[in-house]
Amino acid sequence: MEINNVEFSNTRYDEMQYNYCGNSGLQLPKISLGCWHNFGEPDDADEARKMLHYCFDNGINHFDLANNYGPPPGSAETFVGKILKEDFKNHRDELIISTKAGYQMWPGPFGDGGSRKYMIASLEQSLKRLQLDYVDIYYSHCPDPKTPIEETIGALDQAVRSGKALYVGVSSYSPEETMKAVKIANELGTPITIHQPYYNMMSRFIENGLMQTCKKHGLGMIVFCPLAQGLLTPRYLDGIPEGSRASKDYSFLKKDQITPKLVQKLQKLNQIAKSRGQTLAQLALSWAGRDKLITSVLIGASRVSQIEDNLKILQAPEFSSEELDKIDVILKDD
Numbered sequence: 001m002e003i004n005n006v007e008f009s010n011t012r013y014d015e016m017q018y019n020y021c022g023n024s025g026l027q028l029p030k031i032s033l034g035c036w037h038n039f040g041e042p043d044d045a046d047e048a049r050k051m052l053h054y055c056f057d058n059g060i061n062h063f064d065l066a067n068n069y070g071p072p073p074g075s076a077e078t079f080v081g082k083i084l085k086e087d088f089k090n091h092r093d094e095l096i097i098s099t100k101a102g103y104q105m106w107p108g109p110f111g112d113g114g115s116r117k118y119m120i121a122s123l124e125q126s127l128k129r130l131q132l133d134y135v136d137i138y139y140s141h142c143p144d145p146k147t148p149i150e151e152t153i154g155a156l157d158q159a160v161r162s163g164k165a166l167y168v169g170v171s172s173y174s175p176e177e178t179m180k181a182v183k184i185a186n187e188l189g190t191p192i193t194i195h196q197p198y199y200n201m202m203s204r205f206i207e208n209g210l211m212q213t214c215k216k217h218g219l220g221m222i223v224f225c226p227l228a229q230g231l232l233t234p235r236y237l238d239g240i241p242e243g244s245r246a247s248k249d250y251s252f253l254k255k256d257q258i259t260p261k262l263v264q265k266l267q268k269l270n271q272i273a274k275s276r277g278q279t280l281a282q283l284a285l286s287w288a289g290r291d292k293l294i295t296s297v298l299i300g301a302s303r304v305s306q307i308e309d310n311l312k313i314l315q316a317p318e319f320s321s322e323e324l325d326k327i328d329v330i331l332k333d334d
Contacts, residue, residue: 024220033052067125092132156185200223202331227281231258281309286316
């Protein structure tokens, strides 16, 4: 395989903010790149490569993946792995690469869940696709009620002890499940470093227990879908535009979610964004990362210009208490 002689910016760390992940020594950039959509079998492979380059050139050194990212499942790891080997070979020690296991990947009883069999086999497959010897963070992607949590966390411990993961985390675990995972992991000697939950202005459930649990036990948090599948962008300020995610039958964002009441909320939030010199998307990203407990905010992108726009939150002013109060009033208005 040809190795590209890529020259990255010598000032790539000058502007980015890095936060310690809970009580660990791991630091993550304020913004991380989620490689879910647009990295599986990308329509524009050159643009996808440019996005990875642009991120690294601007201090985003964390690329977040999962075994099932694509579509099709596994293809995002394959594509990103190819770019890592061709373009980032000399910079592996500067990168944080994460992956996860939990959702359906292959037929049969060991193709998903939280069993040791599945978790270890999936990690081996992920490493082959990524063409790496280890990942920096390995997650249990979702709780598995049919498998003892001791077994799932034991598999994460095994991943670290085998040298195939440096840190471990959980995603979409409830506060109670998180507490159990932390206790087991601490007893094994491989602490849970990070939790990855769904969080944005339209979905604030982690504020009711999970954030407090992570703070108490020294876990960092990296939040995904901070733009609510594109809802918290200017696209929906006037309803549902043609070609948007909500206009498609297979999207996670459904047409019936875009109510007149919701559009009014978005328009009010957009006015606050304008008063801060931000776009609605920038406001949403800044808001999602406003708490010091939030180590990083995961963004998705389909083109470099979106990442460039998102990076502007690094220069955004801190929220005033008045601004946060106004936002709360808007969000709580039913």
